[in-house]
Amino acid sequence: MIQLRDVRKTYHKNGTTIxxxxxxxxxxxxxxxxxxxxxSGSGKSTLMNVMGLLDRPDAGTxxxxxxxxxxxxxxxxxxxxxxxxxxxxxxxxxxxxxxxxENVELPLLYxxxxxxxxxxxxxxxxxxxxxxASHHPGELSGGQQQRVAIARALVNDPDLILADExxxxxxxxxxxxxxxxxxxxxxxxxxxILVTHDEELARMAHRLVRxxxxxxxxxxxxxxxxxxxxxxxxxxxxx
Amino acid sequence: xxxNVRLIAAGLRTLGRxxxxxxxxxxxxxxxxxALTVVVAVGQGAQQDVLDRFDRMFSGSSIMLMAGSRSHxxxxxxxxxxxxxxxxxxxxxxxxxxxxxxxxxxxxxxxxVVWRDRSRSVAVMGHSERGEVAWNRGAARGSFFTAQxxxxxxxxxxxxxxxxxxLFGEADPIGEEIRxxxxxxxxxxxxxxxxxxxxxxxxxxxxHVPVTTAMRRLQNVDxxxxxxxxxxxxxxxxxxxxxxxxxxxxxxxxxxxxxxDFAMITPRQVERMIExxxxxFTVFLPLLAGASLLVAGIVVANLMLxxxxxxxxxxxxxxAVGARATDVRLQLLVECAAVTLAGGMAGVAASxxxxxxxxxxxxxxxxxxxxxxxxxxxxxxxxxxxxAGVAPAKRAAGLxxxxxxx
Numbered sequence: 001m002i003q004l005r006d007v008r009k010t011y012h013k014n015g016t017t018i019x020x021x022x023x024x025x026x027x028x029x030x031x032x033x034x035x036x037x038x039x040s041g042s043g044k045s046t047l048m049n050v051m052g053l054l055d056r057p058d059a060g061t062x063x064x065x066x067x068x069x070x071x072x073x074x075x076x077x078x079x080x081x082x083x084x085x086x087x088x089x090x091x092x093x094x095x096x097x098x099x100x101x102e103n104v105e106l107p108l109l110y111x112x113x114x115x116x117x118x119x120x121x122x123x124x125x126x127x128x129x130x131x132x133a134s135h136h137p138g139e140l141s142g143g144q145q146q147r148v149a150i151a152r153a154l155v156n157d158p159d160l161i162l163a164d165e166x167x168x169x170x171x172x173x174x175x176x177x178x179x180x181x182x183x184x185x186x187x188x189x190x191x192x193i194l195v196t197h198d199e200e201l202a203r204m205a206h207r208l209v210r211x212x213x214x215x216x217x218x219x220x221x222x223x224x225x226x227x228x229x230x231x232x233x234x235x236x237x238x239x
Numbered sequence: 240x241x242x243n244v245r246l247i248a249a250g251l252r253t254l255g256r257x258x259x260x261x262x263x264x265x266x267x268x269x270x271x272x273x274a275l276t277v278v279v280a281v282g283q284g285a286q287q288d289v290l291d292r293f294d295r296m297f298s299g300s301s302i303m304l305m306a307g308s309r310s311h312x313x314x315x316x317x318x319x320x321x322x323x324x325x326x327x328x329x330x331x332x333x334x335x336x337x338x339x340x341x342x343x344x345x346x347x348x349x350x351x352v353v354w355r356d357r358s359r360s361v362a363v364m365g366h367s368e369r370g371e372v373a374w375n376r377g378a379a380r381g382s383f384f385t386a387q388x389x390x391x392x393x394x395x396x397x398x399x400x401x402x403x404x405x406l407f408g409e410a411d412p413i414g415e416e417i418r419x420x421x422x423x424x425x426x427x428x429x430x431x432x433x434x435x436x437x438x439x440x441x442x443x444x445x446x447h448v449p450v451t452t453a454m455r456r457l458q459n460v461d462x463x464x465x466x467x468x469x470x471x472x473x474x475x476x477x478x479x480x481x482x483x484x485x486x487x488x489x490x491x492x493x494x495x496x497x498x499x500d501f502a503m504i505t506p507r508q509v510e511r512m513i514e515x516x517x518x519x520f521t522v523f524l525p526l527l528a529g530a531s532l533l534v535a536g537i538v539v540a541n542l543m544l545x546x547x548x549x550x551x552x553x554x555x556x557x558x559a560v561g562a563r564a565t566d567v568r569l570q571l572l573v574e575c576a577a578v579t580l581a582g583g584m585a586g587v588a589a590s591x592x593x594x595x596x597x598x599x600x601x602x603x604x605x606x607x608x609x610x611x612x613x614x615x616x617x618x619x620x621x622x623x624x625x626x627a628g629v630a631p632a633k634r635a636a637g638l639x640x641x642x643x644x645x
Binding site for chain 1: 241242245246249252256257552553555556557558559560561562563564565566640641644
């Protein structure tokens with residue numbers, strides 16, 4: 001699904017040059033659940049932006065769903081992001097003063113599809129928040145807000161879900177709920193990429209890629225990933 | 240719903256979510272368009288008012304003939320020119336077949352008018368029995384002059400309604416004896432209301448007497464100041480004016496090259512004068528209203544630029560989930576145009592409401608709603624919004640989602 005070959009990306013800031021990606025090669029298969037683990041400054045956000053088609057590498061090749069990204073224009077990338085990728089951000093990025101359902105339906109606004117009725121409600125139902133459709137983000141807990149954001153990522157039925165530190169602003173229990181949701185989506189056949197610096201969260205993926213100073217330093221398959229739903233059930237009594 | 244319709248709807252919803260900012264942005268075009276329509280209404284009203292009054296004086300096809308050369312700039316009150324006589328006017332009617340009717344206008348000036356123990360200083364004017372037709376102003380009560388009154392220089396008078404009220408109070412003036420200076424007159428009627436003339440003089444505070452009486456008994460002169468000449472419908476006024484000029488020059492024995500010792504004014508000339516004197520309403524004030532629209536545009540552009548900075552994360556998110564640069568641009572332009580258009584519509588509505596209320600309270604000198612000016616205002620508001628939206632839309636469309644979402 002994604003092929004990165006010797007991808008490089010450098011930033012120039014205040015006269016100093018920062019090498020964010022220093023020759024990253026990576027293959028992501030359809031149906032994979034990949035965790036990108038690394039400390040801050042390791043280049044994992046840049047890698048996520050590249051894989052999410054939000055940023056272009058300086059060098060190297062990048063193919064997404066068989067298409068060479070270098071050959072695509074900005075509008076093509078926007079269309080791919082709209083149809084094939086769902087984003088989940090650390091700080092949710094929900095629009096204030098806008099109902100949960102309208103937030104979820106935001107990607108549909110830019111879709112070429114015409115029959116979009118009911119998709120927002122269905123996505124909200126999938127994350128268990130059908131009864132919060134008309135609530136504004138300010139009226140929802142952090143965990144609920146992130147689940148709205150996941151519903152937004154799902155609404156266009158994408159092939160890939162990209163989650164960048166999705167639990168960074170959540171307490172442990174809400175974080176586990178989010179991870180349980182991501183695992184459930186992956187079991188449903190969707191490719192999920194989780195970017196995090198949290199070893200425990202990363203162990204819930206099937207495959208763990210460690211990043212350090214812009215390089216992939218480890219790439220392992222986890223034989224027995226931990227199950228967020230189980231952990232949640234175990235922690236359930238304490239609340 | 241197609242995509243663009245969804246985008247426009249989304250832009251409008253965004254406005255609804257930021258009501259305070261939207262209201263501020265609307266304010267500029269609201270004031271601009273409201274000012275424009277009200278100014279045009281006032282201007283048109285003022286112009287119509289003046290034109291209406293001149294229309295009563297110059298109704299239909301008519302010529303004002305005044306003694307005195309125009310180059311001397313003597314007003315109609317100047318009595319130093321003694322060459323225009325009633326015989327001249329009779330000759331004009333006899334020799335120019337387009338002349339339908341004439342009425343002299345003798346300005347005696349202000350005289351003391353006394354009734355019992357009361358007195359007032361009012362303008363006294365002399366007319367003939369044809370004045371009723373010539374000036375479209377007859378007796379509201381009582382009777383107008385007769386040909387016999389003129390022929391015999393009868394001491395009869397018609398009073399204006401202001402004078403009737405001020406001098407006679409509750410009493411009925413008709414049949415009462417008054418004195419103009421030292422000469423006694425009998426009041427035979429009350430004149431129809433005329434209102435203020437373009438110079439602001441109250442045309443209802445005056446006394447009319449037969450022109451012959453004015454000349455012989457009040458002034459002791461044999462000339463008149465002015466006359467109104469009605470011309471048959473459909474006749475070319477310029478041609479008729481030339482004919483009258485020829486008759487009068489002949490009668491006054493003016494050698495070729497000498498200035499006329501009289502002047503003629505046609506309604507068309509008067510209208511042109513009025514229009515040019517009202518230029519402040521038709522050109523200058525609308526320009527000012529236009530300037531306020533310009534300011535509104537600058538305000539909208541700046542507030543929208545600030546809004547774009549404030550909404551960086553939102554715009555970044557929109558781009559991340561698939562908004563193209565053109566989608567973002569469209570949404571921003573829709574927001575700006577909708578704001579200024581809504582402001583303009585509110586301005587039109589407010590000025591319409593204001594004009595209706597003011598006119599309902601009897602202020603008819605303000606014109607009715609100038610819908611054309613309102614439409615022009617709305618169009619300008621829309622253009623202002625679209626132009627003001629260009630810079631914010633460009634900035635928003637160029638935002639890098641990676642930067643904006645950080």
